[in-house]
């Protein structure tokens with residue numbers, strides 16, 4: 021949702037204002053640019069090699085390399101009679117699988133008023149336990165100036181280097197010594213020491229518009245450059261509405277460009293092409309290049325961050341004598357944060373998937389969602405009352421359109437008091453949920469972090485009595501304006517408060533809730549309508565005296581965590597939670613799904629949704645999507661249809677719309693459009709077994725459900741800049757249609773192998789750009805030769821009702837007549853899969869034989885079983901002459917026939933089919949064709 025614009029305190033008035041004039045009403049002046057952000061301005065104006073820090077006192081302690089950073093000139097600490105050097109402390113550690121961690125914090129210097137904030141609860145324990153003792157630290161003289169350095173092993177093939185003067189940390193290949201990734205290679209490192217007292221004439225407070233930030237600890241920013249060697253492009257650092265490959269923000273020919281901003285904000289009507297900060301922040305960047313593959317860099321810091329991608333020649337004229345071999349191509353970047361410490365992670369790759377695995381080994385892989393959550397969600401602000409809910413539910417059935425979840429936005433509450441119901445509109449919420457649950461459907465209600473300051477509201481009463489609210493700079497409960505009017509915000513940094521919050525979701529506490537009710541966390545940036553930049557003042561205070569400026573970007577993360585943990589608790593730890601969050605931070609993938617916030621019903625926003633969702637996936641957050649149809653505005657029918665066609669492949673598939681838009685459920689645009697939207701939704705349901713298998717892959721490895729082409733084809737340069745087409749797993753390539761009345765579209769199909777059109781089965785050559793005619797019926801989508809994709813082809817009302825349905829396998833043969841694929845099946849809801857209670861099988865087809873074998877149960881079989889059988893095998897690219905199939909066990913022979921491809925919206929194509937093998941999915945079997 022959005023905050024009102026100028027007219028913050030008059031919701032009725034603003035409702036009138038936002039009506040149809042939606043185009044570019046983004047209020048630029050409400051948000052700070054770099055020039056208006058003192059730390060950003062200071063950091064950006066530094067010259068290369070202005071850093072004069074050198075590493076001294078280097079030693080190995082507890083398996084880490086430790087050192088001090090001091091100014092070359094020997095800057096003495098101010099203060100009476102104390103002659104220790106003002107310094108920073110450096111720690112370099114190495115972890116399993118090629119990860120180097122570099123931490124830099126303030127030394128115990130004179131007058132430091134407090135400890136800097138380190139973000140708790142993001143780095144997972146398993147990662148920490150994988151620390152390896154630094155081995156074979158050698159002193160070496162490197163570079164033209166033979167500067168002293170310390171060299172140590174990072175993992176096979178890679179070593180880390182700490183250089184003394186100028187101070188620099190980088191990773192290089194052992195063989196050939198070419199560099200991979202480095203910090204301070206351009207000497208832009210700067211660390212503002214906190215001071216206890218102002219110097220004469222200094223002013224620490226800052227003004228922005230009508231707001232004043234008191235900044236009681238003065239400037240404390242950190243900035244440094246990071247170089248990605250061998251990189252053709254860099255990607256990552258969500259959330260921005262922009263291209264997948266990040267464009268340079270500084271350098272020759274780039275004027276007035278802003279850095280990419282990471283600051284969680286409730287942005288009203290965001291633009292489709294902007295480096296501006298949106299609802300969530302992940303300071304993780306990944307590079308990719310033809311020569312070296314991929315590497316990655318992550319800075320764990322929750323303060324406002326700004327990141328420049330420096331275009332080549334950015335340092336021209338500044339006599340930047342690169343400290344690196346001049347023959348190495350690289351992309352330089354500048355990272356700036358308002359506060360916190362340096363806590364950074366270097367990932368050596370070298371393949372894109374390796375980097376994602378390395379990054380998610382630090383912040384955790386995605387939680388395994390319940391099956392229903394991977395299906396279609398129907399939302400709008402608002403489904404008015406119970407009658408409306410029943411009506412919408414019945415209409416889906418009437419039109420034979422499946423859906424799994426119906427959502428209720430803020431108006432379902434009693435006066436925006438979360439955990440309550442408007443008694444007139446929703447007199448029987450339990451009965452309503454139970455009725456939907458009887459068709460296998462769930463409901464979701466919204467619960468936001470702003471709490472109405474109303475003494476008769478139990479949440480407010482408890483929170484204020486217990487002192488659980490965030491405090492303002494003067495120490496009183498912070499009081500800001502949000503949906504309920506005057507509101508306070510739960511202080512989610514405290515584990516005790518999070519646990520208290522989690523208890524509010526118990527069935528006893530949350531009246532009218534049932535086991536089929538799940539939760540949506542919105543406005544958790546946090547959004548404060550009358551705050552600076554529509555958020556909380558930076559000098560507000562959290563648990564432990566932490567300033568809001570230090571933890572801002574993680575506030576929504578802790579809220580999401582508390583809610584998700586609460587849902588686990590309410591079901592006695594049995595059921596997987598489902599919580600959607602708008603704000604996010606590294607690690608959010610462990611707590612649920614996110615969506616791209618308040619987009620707009622226009623073609624550009626449909627287009628940008630793909631790079632946005634892909635970027636989230638690269639950054640660990642696999643389970644995401646954009647509002648189908650666009651939140652603001654009324655989509656023309658063609659746009660809505662195209663949105664469903666692409667959105668059916670978003671990992672998180674939900675339609676949502678603003679209060680003031682026309683109703684747009686799939687049956688409201690005429691029969692033909694209903695049919696087209698229904699086809700798109702059906703395709704998602706048909707592919708649910710494939711999606712669920714991919715969600716499990718994300719859960720175990722971090723590899724996202726939908727992927728950029730270059731993740732699957734890392735050597736194919738033509739894919740590096742593509743972000744209109746994407747891969748679903750390794751097997752499907754999908755191209756959206758992003759313009760009205762498109763006649764044709766060019767699609768590059770990578771790799772040497774064929775691609776089979778999903779609906780006609782027609783093969784197309786790889787390593788070629790094809791021009792396809794565009795029909796209204798569907799968007800171009802292809803199965804890659806060499807893959808096997810599981811489907812369920814029967815039409816039901818919800819995913820739950822498909823549980824026992826039989827499977828179809830679509831085998832796309834490659835030039836060696838082979839293919840492979842996987843299926844993952846579990847109970848779809850509990851945590852028992854963590855004890856091995858699942859079916860995970862690999863299908864391989866080679867030499868005319870398809871076999872199914874167990875994977876993932878190395879020690880002992882699972883007791884999880886499923887009555888599901890295989891009802892059909894489709895063979896794409898089978899050479900003629902095959903007539904029969906022999907099925908084992910059972911020694912049963914069936915004919916290979918021509919059968920329909922059977923994908924909704926298809927053109928009635930017929931393909932070689934083995935009907936009714938009827939083997940059980942849970943068991944070993946084989947099918948030999950001849």
Ligand SMILES: *[C@@H]1O[C@H](CO)[C@@H](O)[C@H](O)[C@H]1NC(C)=O
Nearest residue numbers: 101102103104128129130131
């Ligand atoms: C000098 O500063 C250091 C570090 O803060 C402190 O440990 C030491 O006691 C100080 N010495 C004097 C003489 O104040």
Ligand SMILES: *[C@@H]1O[C@H](CO)[C@@H](O)[C@H](O)[C@H]1NC(C)=O
Nearest residue numbers: 385386387388389596719720
């Ligand atoms: C998978 O998801 C579950 C939560 O559903 C989580 O507990 C687990 O850590 C995740 N990762 C793996 C490898 O199972």
Ligand SMILES: *[C@@H]1O[C@H](CO)[C@@H](O)[C@H](O)[C@H]1NC(C)=O
Nearest residue numbers: 773806834835836838839840
């Ligand atoms: C065909 O697919 C199989 C199974 O995925 C694979 O092992 C083989 O290398 C592929 N052949 C070619 C020519 O790509």
